[in-house]
Amino acid sequence: MIYLAEIDIMPLRELLDPQGKAVENGLSKMNLSSIKTVRIGKHITLKLEASSETEAKAKVEEACNKLLVNRIMENFVYKISQVQE
Amino acid sequence: MPFQFLNIYVHSLFLIFYMKFGVIIFPGSNCDKDLIHVLKDVMGQEVHELWHKDSDISQFTTEDCIMLPGGFSFGDYLRTGAIARFSPIMESVIDFANRGGKVWGICNGFQILCEAGLLPGVLLRNNGQQFICKNLYIKPNTTNSAITNTLSLDRALKIPIAHAEGRFFADEKAMAEIVANDQILFKYCDENGQVSDASNPNGSLLNIAGICNKNRNVFGMMPHPERCTEDILGNTDGRGLFESLIKAEILVNG
Numbered sequence: 001m002i003y004l005a006e007i008d009i010m011p012l013r014e015l016l017d018p019q020g021k022a023v024e025n026g027l028s029k030m031n032l033s034s035i036k037t038v039r040i041g042k043h044i045t046l047k048l049e050a051s052s053e054t055e056a057k058a059k060v061e062e063a064c065n066k067l068l069v070n071r072i073m074e075n076f077v078y079k080i081s082q083v084q085e
Numbered sequence: 086m087p088f089q090f091l092n093i094y095v096h097s098l099f100l101i102f103y104m105k106f107g108v109i110i111f112p113g114s115n116c117d118k119d120l121i122h123v124l125k126d127v128m129g130q131e132v133h134e135l136w137h138k139d140s141d142i143s144q145f146t147t148e149d150c151i152m153l154p155g156g157f158s159f160g161d162y163l164r165t166g167a168i169a170r171f172s173p174i175m176e177s178v179i180d181f182a183n184r185g186g187k188v189w190g191i192c193n194g195f196q197i198l199c200e201a202g203l204l205p206g207v208l209l210r211n212n213g214q215q216f217i218c219k220n221l222y223i224k225p226n227t228t229n230s231a232i233t234n235t236l237s238l239d240r241a242l243k244i245p246i247a248h249a250e251g252r253f254f255a256d257e258k259a260m261a262e263i264v265a266n267d268q269i270l271f272k273y274c275d276e277n278g279q280v281s282d283a284s285n286p287n288g289s290l291l292n293i294a295g296i297c298n299k300n301r302n303v304f305g306m307m308p309h310p311e312r313c314t315e316d317i318l319g320n321t322d323g324r325g326l327f328e329s330l331i332k333a334e335i336l337v338n339g
Contacts, residue, residue, distance in 0.1 A: 015254065016288065018214035067171065070164055070200065072207045073254065 002085050003048055003056040007078040009069050010041035044068060047083070056080055103131050104331050105149040109178070109194075111137045111169045116155035116192065120311045124152075127314050128327050137172035147186040150330065151178055153194025155247070155309060165208060165250045166196035175201055187231060187330070188303045192248055195295070195305030204298055204305045205263060206255030208248075212288030216249040220320070221286055223271040223294045223308055224278050230297050232304050233270055235329040241278040242322040244308040246286060246294075251307040253289040253296070260290060262299070271295035271306055 011017045017039045024038040046063065050056035060078055069076045106124045110117045117134070125132045135142065135151070137158075145151065158169035169175070175197075182188045182203050190198040198204045211217060222241040225233045236242070255263060263269060271294040275284040285292045287307075295306025310323030 015209065016212055018210050018212055022214050067167060068163070070167065070207055072256065072259075073209060 001050060001052075001056075002083050003050055003053065003080055004083045005046045005048065005056070005060040005078050005080045007044040007046070007060065007064060007068065007076055008041060009044065009064075009074050009076045010039060011074055015073060041074070053080060053082070103129075105145060106130055106132045107135045107142060107145055107149065107151045108132060109135045109137055109151065109153050109174055111153075111156065111158035111172060111193075111197075113158045113160055114154050114156035114193070116309065116311060119309075120152060120154045120191070123311045123314050123327065127324070128331060130331065135174060137169065137174050140173040140177045142174065142177045142181060145181065145186065147181070147184050150187040150189060151181060153178075153188070153190035153197050154311075155192030155194060158193055158197065161193075161250075164200070166193060166198075166200040169193075169197045170200040179203060182298075182303050185300070185302055189232065189330070190303075190305045191309060191311065192246075192251075192307055195307055196250065198303060198305045203303045204296060205259045205268075206253055206296070208250045208307070209252040209254050209288075210250050211248070211252055211286070216247075217251075217286055218245070218247040219286075220245045221308075222274050222276055222278070222284070224274040224280065226269040226272050227267050229267055230270055230301055230304065231330050232326045233329055235332055236325050239278065241274050241276060242325070243276075243313070243320055244310055244323055245312050246308045248287075248307055251287040251289065253293040253307075255290065263296060264291075266299050268296050268299065268301075269293055270297055270304065271308070 020039040027035045048059055057080055064076050108117055108121050121132050124130045196208045199207050220243050223244055224241050225236040225238055228234050272280045272292040273285050273294050274280045280292050294308055297304045310326045313320035313323040
């Protein structure tokens with residue numbers, strides 16, 4: 001079965017996100033100063049083959065922990081769904 | 086310089102005191118040629134170029150040193166150093182380091198060593214968001230390492246940095262260990278050696294510019310000592326680090 005994983009990776013809350021800060025400043029210059037905080041992360045989608053959702057989840061988590069996410073600086077959440085080929 | 090004399094003298098008598106270096110070239114490395122030039126032509130050492138796909142580094146013993154140069158390996162995609170860390174040669178480098186071999190990463194090399202878990206922490210985007218390329222000052226924080234053992238703790242060294250991701254970060258527990266084990270090799274400072282927020286270019290914790298691992302055989306630093314070892318370039322402050330390393334090897338084995 002084919003699964004689609006949608007992964008969101010964000011910098012840890014306690015870390016300064018300079019990219020988010022720069023965008024925040026930009027927004028405040030266009031009369032959007034009601035936007036208080038901007039933080040920027042990454043969105044990654046993966047298509048994978050697995051025999052069950054449990055197996056698919058295990059593979060996604062392995063990919064995240066080994067390469068896609070550095071847990072010293074980031075956190076991740078993901079959604080998984082079965083898709084047609 | 087007296088040490089330089091000793092170096093040449095010893096080398097001319099006992100070839101065994103030549104130190105062997107391997108410089109790994111990743112796709113996107115761009116300081117490899119500078120580093121090879123300094124090791125070979127300025128320091129007079131034996132240097133081998135290593136392609137990141139060659140996992141055989143059996144020609145090196147743990148007396149030798151493997152170096153990871155600066156650059157933008159794999160275009161800095163995903164995170165700096167994250168993909169290079171899985172190049173075939175890195176498993177051999179990790180094994181080499183675990184056996185006590187010396188491994189030294191500069192700039193992108195430092196980032197790769199952190200991603201590989203050979204050094205603690207991570208290098209985050211500079212707090213000012215910009216790529217910074219300029220000369221600044223760093224101060225050796227300990228002489229208890231192969232690359233700092235002949236340096237003066239009182240003299241600030243002028244060494245250029247060139248990075249966008251150099252903000253050293255580790256969690257509280259890891260930082261406590263780094264400090265307790267005397268693993269900080271260099272701190273950003275001003276011309277007079279004062280370490281302060283004003284002399285911190287990128288927001289690194291404790292002004293950290295370079296560290297070593299707990300076993301003191303893996304070194305990482307963001308500044309580029311290979312860019313300042315020759316009079317013709319107007320700055321030789323980086324030379325002391327290479328001299329320290331080669332001299333340490335001579336003292337240990339001589």
